[in-house]
Amino acid sequence: MTADKGEFKRDQNYLADRITADGRDGWPVEPGRYRLVIARACPWANRASIVRRLLGLEDVLSMGICGPTHDQRSWTFDLDPGGRDPVLGIERLQEAFFKRDPQYPRGITVPAIVDVPTGQVVTNDFKQMTLDLSLEWRAYHREGAPDLYPEPLRDEIDDVADKVFRDVNNGVYKAGFAGSQEAYEEAYNALFARLDWLSERLANQRYLVGDTITEADVRLFTTLVRFDAVYHGHFKCNREKLTEMPVLWAYTRDLFQTPGFGDTIDFDQVKEHYYVVHRSINPTGVIPAGPDLSGWLTPHGREELGGRPFGDGTPPGPPIEGEQVPSLAA
The missing domain is CATH 1.20.1050.10 (Glutathione S-transferase Yfyf (Class Pi); Chain A, domain 2)
Incomplete structure (x- = not known):
C-alpha cells in the first residue's frame, strides 16, 4: 500500500498472541501442538525457519511449506500432494486465519504458527516469533543450541x-x-x-x-x-x-x-x-x-x-527429511 507521496507503507498489525512457557496468552508451549507455516521465498518466514533449525526445534514444532506464489487471497500448499498441507488438511493458509477470525481483514502472511487441534492461527508476528522461539521454547532446544538473544x-x-x-x-x-x-x-x-x-x-x-x-x-x-x-x-x-x-x-x-x-x-x-x-x-x-x-x-x-559461530554450542544437524533444499554443490 502506498501513501499520497508514493511511499510504501507496510501493514505491521499482526495477530500478536504469544506462545509462552507459562501460557499467559492461552497458548502454552507444547511439543507437537503447533505448526510453523512458511514459504521458502519469503524473507520474513526465512527468519523463523533458520531459528527453528539453529535451535533444533524440528521434533517439537513441525513445519508446513507453502509454494512460492500466491494470489490475492492467500498463500497455498501447492507443493504438497493434492495441494493440501498434510497436517492441517487445508489448501490455503487463509483457512487457518478464518478459523481464528471469520472476518479477518488483513493480509494472509507467513510465517504463521497454527494451533493444530483447532486449526487456528495463533500468531503471524514475525518479529516476536523468533525471539519467543529462543526464549520461551528453551526447554525444548537441542543440546548445544546457540543463544541467539543473549x-x-x-x-x-x-x-x-x-x-x-x-x-x-x-x-x-x-x-x-x-x-x-x-x-x-x-x-x-x-x-x-x-x-x-x-x-x-x-x-x-x-x-x-x-x-x-x-x-x-x-x-x-x-x-x-x-x-x-x-x-x-x-x-x-x-x-x-x-x-x-x-x-x-x-x-x-x-x-x-x-x-x-x-x-x-x-x-x-x-x-x-x-x-x-x-x-x-x-x-x-x-x-x-x-x-x-x-x-x-x-x-x-x-x-x-575470530568469532565463534555457535558460541559454546554446536552446529545443527542436517535438515530433516522433507525439508531439504536444492544443493548448490557441484
Missing part, C-alpha cells in the same frame, strides 16, 4: 535490528514499491547508506553484535541472500550488487555456509515468487535465468576475524 547484548541487538529493518529489510520494499521518484530515491539512499554503515561495522568483526551469531545476523542475512537474485534488479536497488560489496558479500557467504542458513534457501522459489507475483513491477511474469550462484560456496576468509 541477555547482556539484547539492547544492542534490538538497536541494530531496528536500523536493519527500517533501512534494509523493509528498505528494499520501500524502493521496489515506491510510487514516486522522490519516494524511491529516499528509500534507495537510506538503503545504501545503511549498507555502507553495515560494511564498516563488519569490516573488523565477524558478526553484527558480539562474537557469535545472534538474532541480528539472522534478520540481516535473509535480505542480503536475496539481494542479487531479486532486489538489485526487480526492486531497482542497483547501486551495486552484493557481490560488488566485498565485506557484505564475504559476511553473507560466511553465514550461507554455516549450517542452518544456506540449507534453508531455495533460489528458484525466491525468484519465482518475486517475479511472478509482483505483476505491477514485472507484468510479463518472466523469471530471470541468473544470477550465477557458483560463488556462494567459495572461501570467504571471515574466520580470520
Whole structure:
C-alpha cells in the first residue's frame, strides 16, 4: 500500500498472541501442538525457519511449506500432494486465519504458527516469533543450541535490528514499491547508506553484535541472500550488487555456509515468487535465468576475524527429511 507521496507503507498489525512457557496468552508451549507455516521465498518466514533449525526445534514444532506464489487471497500448499498441507488438511493458509477470525481483514502472511487441534492461527508476528522461539521454547532446544538473544547484548541487538529493518529489510520494499521518484530515491539512499554503515561495522568483526551469531545476523542475512537474485534488479536497488560489496558479500557467504542458513534457501522459489507475483513491477511474469550462484560456496576468509559461530554450542544437524533444499554443490 502506498501513501499520497508514493511511499510504501507496510501493514505491521499482526495477530500478536504469544506462545509462552507459562501460557499467559492461552497458548502454552507444547511439543507437537503447533505448526510453523512458511514459504521458502519469503524473507520474513526465512527468519523463523533458520531459528527453528539453529535451535533444533524440528521434533517439537513441525513445519508446513507453502509454494512460492500466491494470489490475492492467500498463500497455498501447492507443493504438497493434492495441494493440501498434510497436517492441517487445508489448501490455503487463509483457512487457518478464518478459523481464528471469520472476518479477518488483513493480509494472509507467513510465517504463521497454527494451533493444530483447532486449526487456528495463533500468531503471524514475525518479529516476536523468533525471539519467543529462543526464549520461551528453551526447554525444548537441542543440546548445544546457540543463544541467539543473549541477555547482556539484547539492547544492542534490538538497536541494530531496528536500523536493519527500517533501512534494509523493509528498505528494499520501500524502493521496489515506491510510487514516486522522490519516494524511491529516499528509500534507495537510506538503503545504501545503511549498507555502507553495515560494511564498516563488519569490516573488523565477524558478526553484527558480539562474537557469535545472534538474532541480528539472522534478520540481516535473509535480505542480503536475496539481494542479487531479486532486489538489485526487480526492486531497482542497483547501486551495486552484493557481490560488488566485498565485506557484505564475504559476511553473507560466511553465514550461507554455516549450517542452518544456506540449507534453508531455495533460489528458484525466491525468484519465482518475486517475479511472478509482483505483476505491477514485472507484468510479463518472466523469471530471470541468473544470477550465477557458483560463488556462494567459495572461501570467504571471515574466520580470520575470530568469532565463534555457535558460541559454546554446536552446529545443527542436517535438515530433516522433507525439508531439504536444492544443493548448490557441484
